Amino acid sequence: MPNEIILLSRSDIESLMPFGEYVDAVAEAFRLHAEGRAVSPAPLHIPAEGGGFHVKSASLPLGRRYVAIKTNSNFPQNRSLRDLPTIQGAILLLDADDGTPLAFLDSMEITLKRTGAATAVASRYLARPDSRTGTICGCGEQGRIQLAALRHALDIERVFAWDKDGAAAAGFAAAMSKQHGIDVATASNLRAATLESDVIVTCTPSREPYLGLDDVRPGTFIAAVGADNPQKSEIHPDLMARATVVTDILAQCATMSDLHHAIRAGRMTPEAVHAELGDLVTGRRRGRSGTDEITIFDSSGTGIQDVAAAARVFELAQDRGVGTRFQLA
Numbered sequence: 001m002p003n004e005i006i007l008l009s010r011s012d013i014e015s016l017m018p019f020g021e022y023v024d025a026v027a028e029a030f031r032l033h034a035e036g037r038a039v040s041p042a043p044l045h046i047p048a049e050g051g052g053f054h055v056k057s058a059s060l061p062l063g064r065r066y067v068a069i070k071t072n073s074n075f076p077q078n079r080s081l082r083d084l085p086t087i088q089g090a091i092l093l094l095d096a097d098d099g100t101p102l103a104f105l106d107s108m109e110i111t112l113k114r115t116g117a118a119t120a121v122a123s124r125y126l127a128r129p130d131s132r133t134g135t136i137c138g139c140g141e142q143g144r145i146q147l148a149a150l151r152h153a154l155d156i157e158r159v160f161a162w163d164k165d166g167a168a169a170a171g172f173a174a175a176m177s178k179q180h181g182i183d184v185a186t187a188s189n190l191r192a193a194t195l196e197s198d199v200i201v202t203c204t205p206s207r208e209p210y211l212g213l214d215d216v217r218p219g220t221f222i223a224a225v226g227a228d229n230p231q232k233s234e235i236h237p238d239l240m241a242r243a244t245v246v247t248d249i250l251a252q253c254a255t256m257s258d259l260h261h262a263i264r265a266g267r268m269t270p271e272a273v274h275a276e277l278g279d280l281v282t283g284r285r286r287g288r289s290g291t292d293e294i295t296i297f298d299s300s301g302t303g304i305q306d307v308a309a310a311a312r313v314f315e316l317a318q319d320r321g322v323g324t325r326f327q328l329a
Helices: 010-016 019-034 078-082 108-126 140-151 165-181 190-194 237-243 258-264 278-281 305-322
Strands: 005-008 044-048 053-061 064-074 087-095 100-107 133-137 158-162 183-186 199-202 220-226 243-246 295-297 324-326
Touching: 005 183, 005 190, 005 305, 010 133, 019 053, 019 108, 019 140, 019 220, 019 278, 044 199, 044 237, 053 305, 064 108, 064 305, 078 243, 087 108, 100 108, 100 305, 108 220, 108 305, 133 140, 133 190, 133 237, 140 165, 140 199, 158 165, 158 190, 158 237, 165 183, 220 243, 237 243, 237 295, 243 258, 243 278, 258 295
Parallel strands: 005 100, 133 158, 133 199, 158 183, 199 220, 220 295, 243 295
Antiparallel strands: 005 324, 044 053, 053 064, 064 087, 087 100
């Protein structure tokens, strides 16, 4: 008899899985990667007129061995020209032992939350435990998740919101103040904000670095999230070279993300990277070693995060009868 596949919409996924479960799933994914038990091929990019597609895939043993293949499109003019989201996509989840398709999931909720979850995991090891003030650079959907991630791991009480679009920053500040019950204020001067901050998240589409050595005080933790392809750049290579850098997956970050640009500028080599995140999760490498150390989590976004989150959502959907069942045959 043909296998039943579960179709899960974004609203299905949102109803099934709280943020804390993403954090646990992502931490487990990085642990398995550090133990050599994950398969994580390099991402594939497919250019298109006016945009492009990227494909990320991975396999993890999570009781059952799963494979996930995610395709996300990115068309920056979609909202202005077509009233469509800039980023759209889907994840196909399969059984890695017999190839059976298990679920077809909207990718947006999972991509947002698993990206924030990696920041939450990294914050445990790389931020000072007494961190109270943060700056969020980039006030879109990912910025909102990143603030939730910081507050999941740290007692953040005060936040500066910065965006090239001042209206976006103002809207973010008002909404996040109400949601989290903390002081969130717009930052007209980015350097003034970051020099008051214990933690900084960069999650913008910038193609030029805007955060440098003079913008960061000793002891700061930076989650560099936005540079998820070789063209994007947020952190100046001199700041990368000065900091203790931890990547999600080193080989991937060396070809995309801010590490990629620091290597191209001759300011770093792959060997200069302190650790991968999985090394911290397993205890193989230390996290922060001093209160004055500047630490950077270089987050390029990985397939192991996608498969861990998608598998957990699928199992919850099975248990609770959520989603639409269909057959391909």
